[in-house]
Amino acid sequence: MSEARKEEVPNIIFEARSITKVFGGLVAVNAVDFYIPQGGIVSLIGPNGAGKTTFFNMVSGLLRPTAGSFFFLGQDVTRLVPHRRAQMGIGRTFQNIRLFGTMSALDNVLTGMHVRLRGGIVGSILGTPGVRREEKEARERAADLLKFVGLRSRETFAKNLPYGDQRRLEIARALASEPKLLLLDEPTAGMNPQETARLTQLIGRLKEEYGISVLLIEHEMRVVMSISDWVTVLDHGEKISEGAPAQVRVDPKVIEAYLGTAMTG
C-alpha cells in the first residue's frame, strides 16, 4: 500500500526508515516506516502508550532512535541534535505545553525565531543598524504571528495565559522558526469544542497560507478525520495501519486496537 502511495506523491519532505526505539528492555517503537509528503497533513494516531510521543521526540531529535534513520529534505538527519533540526525546518509543539513561562508571549515567539535571526553578540552590544533593523522586523513579525494564531495579549507572561491561548502561543512559537515541517503533539488536548474547531481551522490554514507540512498527533478523531490527508496508526510501537482517513476508520485492525470506542466519533 505504501509503495503505491509513494508513486502518487513524488515530493517527500520527511521519511522514517524502520525506526526502532528500545527503553531498557521495552520496545517503544518497532521498525516503523513512515513518510510525509510535501505540503501534506499526516496524522499519527493510536491508543495511549502506542509510542506516538516517543516517535515524535525522535523526529524532533530529543531522543535518538535505537535503530533506523530519518531523512528530511533528502538529507539523513538521524544523528543531528535538536537545534540543528530546528534550523533545517522542523518545528514542534509539546503535548504538555512547554512554553518559557516567565517570558512574555512576544518574547516566546521571538525565541522561536532564534535560528532565523543573525544578530551576533558584538552587533547586539554595539547596537549596529543591522541588528536594530532585524530586531524591529522580528518584533513586527512576531506580532503578526500572534495575530495569526489569534492571541491578543503580547506582554503577558506565557504561564499566566489561559490554557487555550498557551496552546496557540506554542504554535506561534513553532511557526516563528519558519518550519517546513511542523510537529503538533495533541494540540487540541484540553480544549473545548469551539476552541478545537478554531484550532482545526488554523491547522488547515498553515498548509494553505504557509505551505507547511504537518505531522499531527491527535486523540480527537473529528480533528484527525477532517484535516488529515493521510493517517498512520501505531499500536504497541508497531504500525498497524495507514491510509486515507476514510480507509483507516474502517480498518478492522484499527477498530480492534481502539476496541471501537474512540472511532465512533
Added chain:
Amino acid sequence: MATTQELKSRGAVLLDDVRSSSWQSRIAVVITVALLVLLLIQAIKDPGQFFSQLLVGITNGAIIALIALGYTLVYGIIELINFAHGDNFMIGSFVGLTVLSGTFLGLSFFAPITAESGAVLKIFGVILALVIAMVVCGLINVGIERVAYKPLRNSPRLAVLITAIGMSFILQNLGLIWKGASQIPFPDLISDDNVLAGITYTVFYRWKDLFVILVTMPLLVGLSYFIQRTKQGKAMRAVAQDKEAAAMMGINVNRTISITFLLGGILAGASGVMFGLFNGTTVFNLGFRQGLFAFTAAVLGGIGNLTGAVLGGLVIGVIGSMNDQYIGVRWTDIVIFTVLILVLVFRPRGLLGDRSAVQGGGQQ
C-alpha cells in the same frame, strides 16, 4: 537470553564490556592502572612506609566516610547537597573539645581531661565527648532542616542549595565567634604508640588509628541495622524512593526527613570528635575542606548510596594519604578537588551507582 549470557566465558564478557565502554571510561581505567602500578613500585621499594601510609589513609577515610554518609543520606531523601554539613562536623569537633575542657559558658563542670589524666577518666571523657557531640550535631542538623530547608521544599533546587551555603557560613562564623580564628589544640588522650609493636617495626599503626576504626565500625553497623531492619529505616527508604507514595502509605514524610538529618548529624558529630583526637587540632573553617572531601567521597561512591559513601570515603582517604606521601601535601587538595570534578563530569553515578539512577531520573 539469560542462559547464553551464563554460558559465555568470563573473558568474553570482559571483552564485551571493554567494547561497549566509552572512551572516557577506558582512559579512566588506563590512568587508574598506571597510578596503581606506580604505587606498587613504591610499595615494593619501601613496604613499611607504604603500608603505614595506607593505614593512615584508611583512618582518615573512616572519618571522611562518616561525614559522607550525612551528605548521601540527605541527598538520597531530598536531593539536596547539604552544604552546611561539613561545618556541622566542625561544630562537632568544637563540642568535643569543650566537653573535654570540662568548662562551658564559664561554668566548670569538671577538671579538664588532658594527656595526664588517668586511663579511666580518659575513656570516660572520650565517650562523653562523642555522645554529647553526636547529640548536639544531630539536633543542629534537625534544626537547620526545620528552619532553613523545610520551607523551601517546593522551591527550585538551587534556592535550597543557596540557603545551605548560607547556613554553612552561619555555622562557620558561630565557630569563629566561639573559639576564635586560630588552630586550637586537642588534648592528646590516645596513645601514639604502635599497635603492631612486637609484630613488625616497619609498619606503623597507632592506637589512635585503631581508636577511629573501633568507633566507626559500630556506628556503621548501627546505621545499617537502623536502615535495614527498623520501621523508621524502612520508612526512610520508602520516602527516598517516592515521597508521594510513601505519604499515601501513611508514612510521616516530615518526620522521616527529620530523622534522616538527625542520623547525618550524629555521624558528623562523632566524626568531628574523632578528627580532633586523631589530628590533635581543629579550626573554625575545617568544615569547608573536610566537607568537600566528604562530598567528593559521597559522589565517588554514588550519591544516595550508603555503601558507596563508605567506600568513597576510604578511597578518598587513601588517595589523600598516598598523595601526601608520594606527591606532596600541598597538592592533596588540588588532587581531591580534581577527583570531584572528574567524577561529577564523567561519572555522576559514582562507582556503585546513585539512587536517582535507580529511579531512572539520573539525567534530566
Added chain:
Amino acid sequence: MPVGLILLALVLPLINGALGADLMFPVIVVAIYVMLALGLNIVVGFAGLLDLGFVAFYALGAYVVGWFASTHFNEVSFAFLSALPAQGVSGRELPGIHISFWLLLLVAGAFTALWGIIIGAPTLRLRGDYLAIVTLGFGEIIPRFFVNGDNIFGYNLTNGTIGIKGIDPPGLPFLPNSLNTWRQFGTLDLDPWYYTILILVLVTIFVNIRLRDSRLGRAWVAVREDEAAAAAMGVNTTTTKLWAYALGAVFGGLAGAFYGAFIKSIFPTSFSFNISVLVLCMVILGGMGNIYGVILGAILLQGINFYLLPEVNGWVHAIGDALESPLLSNADIPKYNYFLFGILLVMMMLLRPEGVIPNRQRREELHEGEEDESVVEPTHV
C-alpha cells in the same frame, strides 16, 4: 534617573574633596564588586547557571596584570607602552615584563573568557547542583594552584603565598607634565583610578543591558526555563551556556585586572571561596537577573563591610565599656561579616528570593509552587 546617577558619579570626587571625606578608596572597591556582581549576574541571573567559583576569574584577571606588569619574570626585560619610564633609576633596563595596563585589560578579558569556556564546558550536561559544585571545585583549584605555583617543576610561576608585588600603575604617558597624576596613576590621588573603574563599570552596565535585550539574552532565559524546549526551538544550548560563562568571566577578569593594578600586590589568599559567596550574595540580594538590583546589592553589601560593621563595632565596644564586659569591648565585629552574609542568604531565600529589586521573570519562577502545599516537589519532566 540613570543620567542623574551618572552625573553624580562623575562629580563624586569633587564632592568628596569638598567634604574632605575619604570616600574614594571604598567607592573604588565597591565599583570593583559592582563589576564582579554584574559579571556573575550574566551567569547566574540571566542563564540560571549557579557558579560558585566566580572568584577564579577575578584571580586570573589579577594575575594577568601581576605577571605582565611587574618585575616578576625578572629573567627577561620587556616593556610595551608601559606608563613606567623605560629605564629604571639606575639607567639599566627594568627587569620583568611591563605592558601597558590598557592592553592588559584586553588580555585579561580574553584570557578569562577562555577560562570561562574551559571551566564551563565540562558542566554543560550537568544538573544545576552538580554544576555548582564543579564550578566550586575549579574556584578552589585555581587559587591553590597559585599558592603552589612557585614551584612548577622547579619554575616559579606565581611566587606562591608571597604573591606578586610592585605591580605597575596604569597611566596615560602621552599627557602633558601638568597632569602628573594621570600620566602615571599614583597612590595619593585616587581620582584617575576612580574614573577608570567608573568607565569600566559603565561599560559593564551598558553591555549587560544590551545583552539582556538581545537574541542571546532571550536564549539564556529560554535555556534557564526549559532546556529541551529551547533546543527544539533551535537554540544551541551548548554555545548559549558557554557564552554566558565566557562573558561573565570577562567582567570578572577585568575587575581582577583593575584590582591587581590598584592594590599593587596580589596574594592567592585574597581569592577565597568567601569572595565567590560575597558576590553571589550581592546578586541574590539585589535580585537575580536585575541589573540595577545587582548594583544596589553590591553597594549595600560593601557598605555594610565598610561602614555599618565598623560603626556597629563602635557601639558594641561602647556597650561593653559601659557594662564593663571585656568580651564586648574587645569584640571584633567586622571579622564576623560573613556571619551576617550567611544570615542574609538564608533570609533572602526564605522571605524574598527575588531580591530587593526583583527581575519580573525571576520572581515568578521563584514563587512557583508556593501555593502548592503538598510535600512533594513539583516534578520536572
